[in-house]
Amino acid sequence: ETGVTQTPRHLVMGMTNKKSLKCEQHLGHNAMYWYKQSAKKPLELMFVYNFKEQTENNSVPSRFSPECPNSSHLFLHLHTLQPEDSALYLCASSPGTGEKLFFGSGTQLSVL
Amino acid sequence: KQEVTQIPAALSVPEGENLVLNCSFTDSAIYNLQWFRQDPGKGLTSLLLIQSSQREQTSGRLNASLDKSSGRSTLYIAASQPGDSATYLCAVRPAETSGSRLTFGEGTQLTVNP
Numbered sequence: 571e572t573g574v575t576q577t578p579r580h581l582v583m584g585m586t587n588k589k590s591l592k593c594e595q596h597l598g599h600n601a602m603y604w605y606k607q608s609a610k611k612p613l614e615l616m617f618v619y620n621f622k623e624q625t626e627n628n629s630v631p632s633r634f635s636p637e638c639p640n641s642s643h644l645f646l647h648l649h650t651l652q653p654e655d656s657a658l659y660l661c662a663s664s665p666g667t668g669e670k671l672f673f674g675s676g677t678q679l680s681v682l
Numbered sequence: 683k684q685e686v687t688q689i690p691a692a693l694s695v696p697e698g699e700n701l702v703l704n705c706s707f708t709d710s711a712i713y714n715l716q717w718f719r720q721d722p723g724k725g726l727t728s729l730l731l732i733q734s735s736q737r738e739q740t741s742g743r744l745n746a747s748l749d750k751s752s753g754r755s756t757l758y759i760a761a762s763q764p765g766d767s768a769t770y771l772c773a774v775r776p777a778e779t780s781g782s783r784l785t786f787g788e789g790t791q792l793t794v795n796p
Contacts, residue, residue: 574725612686612786613726613771626783660725668713668775671784673725 573597576661576674583651584682591646591677593661601667602644604636607658607676619644620667651681684709686774688787695762696795703757703790705772710750713775717746717757719768720789726771730757734777762794 574595583589595602604616618626619638633655635647644661661674685708695701705715714733718726730739730746732755738747745758755772769791773784 576725610788612788613773613784615783618783628783658723662726670716670728670731671726672728673718675725676723678723 574661574663574672574674576659576677578677579675580678580680582680582682583648585651585653587651588647588649590648591659591661591679593644593646593674595642595661595663595672595674597663597665597672599663599665599672600641601664601669602638602641603662603664603671604644604646605660605662605673607660609657613660616646618667625667648679651679653681655679656681684774684776684785686772686785686787688770688772688790690790691788692791692793694793694795697762697764699762699794700758700760701762701792703759703770703792705755705757705787707753707755707774707785709776710753711777712750713777715746715748715755715772715774716784717744717755718771718773720771721768729770759792762792764794764796766794767792 577592601620606614615628616630617636637645658676660676662671687706689704716731717729720726732739732748743760748755769789771789773786
């Protein structure tokens with residue numbers, strides 16, 4: 571285990587569904603991130619939270635809604651997604667925002 | 683805008699061979715550079731992080747070098763093993779911001795054949 575746990579590991583949803591991805595870190599880190607990894611593309615940063623406050627939103631569509639209730643937990647709420655949103659969604663954490671990243675195993679999302 | 687390129691995109695070698703993976707970046711104003719490995723369908727595992735003031739970092743059979751002025755980093759893997767088969771990604775962190783925005787390359791897919 572890496573110390574960063576993501577659930578579920580796999581998710582299939584229809585375009586009208588609402589679902590949430592969960593990330594939990596047990597490393598005592600203060601920064602948490604959501605990344606998207608699509609086939610044949612580099613990882614894309616989506617959101618950054620530092621001490622529970624959102625510090626970056628990389629022009630992500632509003633159908634993706636992050637939530638960070640505390641420094642250990644991060645959620646990504648999904649609503650009315652498109653098939654092109656199918657990807658591996660990775661959560662990461664770091665002690666501070668300029669430091670080494672530790673990744674979870676990801677949620678493989680398929681939107682039908 | 684920072685761009686990160688990794689060459690080759692794929693590499694297949696016999697077990698025991700020493701090999702070099704390349705990473706180049708267009709903007710030399712970086713805070714640090716990190717190498718990761720990713721197994722199929724899994725998250726990323728951090729291998730080595732080199733600060734902009736450093737020239738290299740070593741961990742076991744891995745050695746990463748950084749030449750910031752020329753915008754290049756290499757990951758050297760000694761005595762490769764089948765368990766090294768994975769995709770290797772490099773990522774650079776910019777110097778001018780708080781440092782949260784990494785730019786990733788597309789990765790080199792390595793296969794080590796027994």
